[in-house]
Amino acid sequence: MRYDVAVIGGGPSGAVAAAELSRAGFSTILLERNLENVKPCGGAIPLGLIEEFNIPSVLVEKQLTHMKARSPKGRVIDMRMPNGYVGMVRREKFDAWLRSEAKKAGAEVAEGLVKSVAHAGDGFVITTLNDKIPPLRARRIIGADGANSKTAENLCFPANDLKVIAMQQRFRYTPATEQFRDIVEIWFDGEVSPDFYGWIFPKADHLAIGTGTEDNRHNLKKLQKRFIEKIGITEKPYLDEAAKIPMKPRKSFAQEKAILVGDAAGLVTPANGEGIFFAMRSGKLGAKAMIAHFNEKAPLQAYEKEFKKLYSPIFFGLEVLQTVYYRNDRLRESFVAICADDDVQRITFDSYLYKKMVPAPWKTQMKIFSKNIYHLLKGC
Numbered sequence: 604m605r606y607d608v609a610v611i612g613g614g615p616s617g618a619v620a621a622a623e624l625s626r627a628g629f630s631t632i633l634l635e636r637n638l639e640n641v642k643p644c645g646g647a648i649p650l651g652l653i654e655e656f657n658i659p660s661v662l663v664e665k666q667l668t669h670m671k672a673r674s675p676k677g678r679v680i681d682m683r684m685p686n687g688y689v690g691m692v693r694r695e696k697f698d699a700w701l702r703s704e705a706k707k708a709g710a711e712v713a714e715g716l717v718k719s720v721a722h723a724g725d726g727f728v729i730t731t732l733n734d735k736i737p738p739l740r741a742r743r744i745i746g747a748d749g750a751n752s753k754t755a756e757n758l759c760f761p762a763n764d765l766k767v768i769a770m771q772q773r774f775r776y777t778p779a780t781e782q783f784r785d786i787v788e789i790w791f792d793g794e795v796s797p798d799f800y801g802w803i804f805p806k807a808d809h810l811a812i813g814t815g816t817e818d819n820r821h822n823l824k825k826l827q828k829r830f831i832e833k834i835g836i837t838e839k840p841y842l843d844e845a846a847k848i849p850m851k852p853r854k855s856f857a858q859e860k861a862i863l864v865g866d867a868a869g870l871v872t873p874a875n876g877e878g879i880f881f882a883m884r885s886g887k888l889g890a891k892a893m894i895a896h897f898n899e900k901a902p903l904q905a906y907e908k909e910f911k912k913l914y915s916p917i918f919f920g921l922e923v924l925q926t927v928y929y930r931n932d933r934l935r936e937s938f939v940a941i942c943a944d945d946d947v948q949r950i951t952f953d954s955y956l957y958k959k960m961v962p963a964p965w966k967t968q969m970k971i972f973s974k975n976i977y978h979l980l981k982g983c
């Protein structure tokens with residue numbers, strides 16, 4: 604059988620792309636190496652995503668409006684989200700639901716580890732490990748196979764440069780950790796991460812606690828151990844998980860007949876490591892560009908252009924923030940101090956929830972700018 608499109612990788616980006624293409628009537632196969640996969644992930648998603656993709660409330664285990672940012676010296680800033688919430692999902696359920704939506708829309712969902720993707724005639728031939736799925740053909744490819752994308756490697760896309768390695772542990776609630784049940788905590792602390800941050804995300808029946816680092820001179824397991832000690836948890840986790848977070852878009856992620864979406868394209872924002880929203884949006888935008896390509900002979904590069912037009916300012920802004928403030932504890936202390944400002948909180952949450960950068964009035968911008976300078980000079 605020759606498909607119109609083979610989508611490689613059944614995470615959020617691939618499942619959304621496959622659903623969109625199938626709904627438009629294109630024969631689509633979604634290839635996932637392990638349909639029981641539990642992607643290591645904090646599972647924090649913004650309200651805008653929940654609304655756009657009609658995520659059922661049963662999948663959103665928590666709707667959190669209260670957040671705490673903690674500095675290296677232990678200063679804690681309380682932050683409230685008046686206009687929305689951060690939803691907490693569990694990836695094993697979330698991804699399975701997204702794949703079931705793709706199937707409902709008409710996509711064929713198949714389990715098999717893709718071993719090679721090669722040009723053949725005017726399309727591609729795809730093989731899987733041990734021929735679990737017999738070699739198959741597709742006119743076009745969507746690579747949605749995550750940070751270590753085989754598709755990108757086989758089709759010679761530019762490298763995926765900047766990768767944070769992150770680890771997360773799951774802990775059952777105990778009387779001592781009940782205090783974290785309804786709060787998102789973010790720790791900016793060099794002992795927890797020298798160049799990223801540590802997180803405590805509450806789920807229905809456990810806490811997901813993790814940290815990441817870009818810097819390979821640091822031992823991630825030791826950072827995580829120190830984080831757990833600092834929180835004061837003495838119990839053992841029931842699950843350890845780790846994976847790369849590709850926080851820099853590839854130089855290009857669209858070719859004449861193939862595109863990359865989500866982590867495969869490096870679409871995770873710096874500073875906060877948010878990837879689910881961009882995976883699903885890129886899956887949708889990529890599929891729409893593919894539909895226009897089939898119907899109107901439009902170039903697939905339109906997808907990359909559209910994604911960059913919409914989201915480059917966010918990626919740029921967060922990269923500057925990470926470069927300026929995540930370098931040492933003095934700067935992290937300043938950053939947390941700035942977070943105390945109500946306007947900073949409002950702008951941060953508004954742009955997080957719906958990914959719309961609405962410029963603040965100039966007076967507010969000047970105030971925030973002056974506060975930045977003040978705290979940077981003062982170091983707290």
Ligand SMILES: Cc1cc2nc3c(=O)[nH]c(=O)nc-3n(C[C@H](O)[C@H](O)[C@H](O)COP(=O)(O)OP(=O)(O)OC[C@H]3O[C@@H](n4cnc5c(N)ncnc54)[C@H](O)[C@@H]3O)c2cc1C
Nearest residue numbers: 612614615616636644645646647717749865866878879882
């Ligand atoms: C520890 C950690 C915490 C995170 N926390 C958050 C968070 O709280 N919020 C947030 O927004 N983002 C978070 N992220 C980032 C987020 O998990 C990713 O950006 C998101 O999963 C990207 O979705 P994706 O579909 O592009 O890729 P993935 O979710 O990685 O899916 C890729 C899929 O492809 C499959 N696959 C891979 N290779 C092959 C192959 N050769 N053949 C067939 N199938 C293959 C995999 O099994 C997988 O199912 C976190 C990441 C990590 C590592």
